[in-house]
Amino acid sequence: FWKRLLFVGIILHIVAAVMMPLGLDAHVHATYVTDEMNDGEGDLEWGELRQESDEGSVPNEDSSEDRWFAWHSIIELWFTIFAPSILVLHILALIGGLGCLATIYLLSKDLFDSEQALKLTAVASIYPPLVRATGRLYQESVILMLVALATFSLIKAIRSENKLNMWWAIPLL
Secondary structure, eight states, X not given: OXXXXXXXXXXXXXXXXXXXXXXXXXXXXXXXHHHHHHHSSOEEEEEEXXXXXXXXXXXXXXXXXXTTHHHHHHHHHHHHHHOSOHXXXXXXXXXXXXXXXXXXXXXXXXXXXXXXXXXXXXXXXXXXXXXXXXXXXXXXXXXXXXXXXXXXXXXXXXXXXXXXXXXXXXXXX
């Protein structure tokens, strides 16, 4: 049952990555990244729209100010390797979603056993917000990977006989 459920979840992630349109956030982040790759500054031109004015639209530059440094670095790496395109973003979304599931499985397998890891991963694979995040290239998969790693580290630190160990540092990072 759990293997079939996981298989269905993986199929849902693949279908979502192929069929869903990328989210607005994905387009905004991709635009920041491509602009930074072109001129060294990640700016979007936003502004008041004055359709009835002789001046038309007068946009202001809105800088990313490195607010999404990690996410933009991942997208820039993909664009550098494969060239900027919508297809590349869809593939990145799929790899992010499947990577999240793999992270859940590997970490929970280390904490418990492979059967419990399979069950947890199967349930996560059909969780609608994660499937949607894969289809829309939202950051939820990456954030869940970080939360899973932090939780894993906390459990390892608590289980450790040596209460002062490096497992405590990972959640802080």
